[in-house]
Amino acid sequence: MVDATAPTPGSSRARLFDTLGPFIGLFLVATLFTIVAPQGFATVYNVKTILTQSAIVGMCAIGMTFVIRSGGIDLSVGSIIALASVVTALAMRAGYGEWASALCGILAGSAVGLVNGGLITKLDLPPFIATLGTLGAARGVAKWLADEQTVSAPSGAFADIMAKTPDPAWLMVAPGVWLMIIAAVLAALLLRRTIFGIWTTSIGSNERAATLCGIPVDRTKILVYTLMGAAAGLAGVLQFGRLVVGDPTSAGGKELDVIAAVVIGGASLSGGTGTILGSILGALLMATLANGCNLSGVPNYVQEILIGAIIVGAVALDGLRQKRRQRAA
Numbered sequence: 001m002v003d004a005t006a007p008t009p010g011s012s013r014a015r016l017f018d019t020l021g022p023f024i025g026l027f028l029v030a031t032l033f034t035i036v037a038p039q040g041f042a043t044v045y046n047v048k049t050i051l052t053q054s055a056i057v058g059m060c061a062i063g064m065t066f067v068i069r070s071g072g073i074d075l076s077v078g079s080i081i082a083l084a085s086v087v088t089a090l091a092m093r094a095g096y097g098e099w100a101s102a103l104c105g106i107l108a109g110s111a112v113g114l115v116n117g118g119l120i121t122k123l124d125l126p127p128f129i130a131t132l133g134t135l136g137a138a139r140g141v142a143k144w145l146a147d148e149q150t151v152s153a154p155s156g157a158f159a160d161i162m163a164k165t166p167d168p169a170w171l172m173v174a175p176g177v178w179l180m181i182i183a184a185v186l187a188a189l190l191l192r193r194t195i196f197g198i199w200t201t202s203i204g205s206n207e208r209a210a211t212l213c214g215i216p217v218d219r220t221k222i223l224v225y226t227l228m229g230a231a232a233g234l235a236g237v238l239q240f241g242r243l244v245v246g247d248p249t250s251a252g253g254k255e256l257d258v259i260a261a262v263v264i265g266g267a268s269l270s271g272g273t274g275t276i277l278g279s280i281l282g283a284l285l286m287a288t289l290a291n292g293c294n295l296s297g298v299p300n301y302v303q304e305i306l307i308g309a310i311i312v313g314a315v316a317l318d319g320l321r322q323k324r325r326q327r328a329a
Contacts, residue, residue: 022265022281029285033292040295048164048173054280054287055162055176056081056235056242056251060258061265061279062180062187063231066224068262069191071204071271072120072127074225076112077232078254079138082247084109084236086146089246093153102158105240106233112138113229117222135255142248151246161241176238180280183231188276200224204271260311261286268318285310 033041040046060077067074084105091101112134119130145151160167162176171178191197199220202210211217240246265282267274286307293303 022278022285025264026281026285026288029288029292033288033296037292037295041292045164046291046295050284050287050291051177052162052164052174053291054283055174055180056238057254057257057261057286058180058280058283059183059235059238060228060232060254061261061283062183062276063228064258064262065187065265065267065274065276065279066191066200067127067228068259068267068269069204069271069274070200070221070224071207072221072224073131073259073269074113074116074228075128075131075255076116076134076138077228077235077258078251079135079142080109080112080229080232081236081239081251081254082249083112083138083142083145084233085240085243085250086142086151086246086248088158088237088240089151089153090145092156092158092240093151098157102234102237105237106230109229109231109233109236110226111229113226113232114222116229117225120225121218121221139248146246146248148248150248153246155241155244158237158241159244162238176241179234179238183234184276184280191276196220196223201272204273206272257286257307258283260307260314263314263318264310268322269315270318270322 060081064074064077087108088101088105091104092098096104116127116131116134119125119133120127123130160175161179162174164174166172166174191200199210199215202213202215203217203220207217236251239250243250261282262274262279263269263282264285265275265278265280267278289306289310290303292298293306
């Protein structure tokens, strides 16, 4: 008798490809630009630059992994980054200090995430519509708080948080990169080793079945979107450190980069799949692509075409995988 639960060779190969795909993509892109622009690309300093450039998108991609794995989407990420950067700058200008100011920025992002979760669960709005509304609302609040101009403030320790050559030198990469790595490790443990992670995956795989199994779907979704808001809020703190001002117009369209990073990393927009490692690799791949194109003198519009093609390719590949799994079932 054949065990129906035993993995088939085809499913094992598919899982292996899902795991290695982001690594292979990043390796191919890095190899290409090492050949095309060997003088500027293949240097230690440029590797540090790429890691630093990926930190903001990578931080948001951590939260977006939970959202997409739960079967949702969040279009308000860019606006949350801008709002958090403004709130952090205002807190610094008011003399609250670095830790308290960073907490204010994270709380501002968490508040928007909480609103997103409430709109989706209590008003039964589709995630696309709910977060599209808060995209505009959060950006408007950021402009209102900033009086429609950049907010100058003492940067304090934030001035070094995105420094490509950190002080002390033993850090090797920017403190913001280490924050992303620590957040990624904690998020991976949360996603894979806790009941919250199991509930998130179950909702994304089959929300109706999750409800019938007694999973608190609404509460879990609210927590997922609040977590997304907190991650974007922390990214806003990093944005303040990078710009050394609170800019209410910054991070426009950043939500598309974040979603692209998660999809390129192997997550399915239909929910139920996606890993933190894959999302971080997706963010690194996009940062590597942009960096290599700049060093190679590739025009910006070509970069946008390439990124768009990669996103379409990743979604198309996910669609093929879903059809193959349905036929196998």
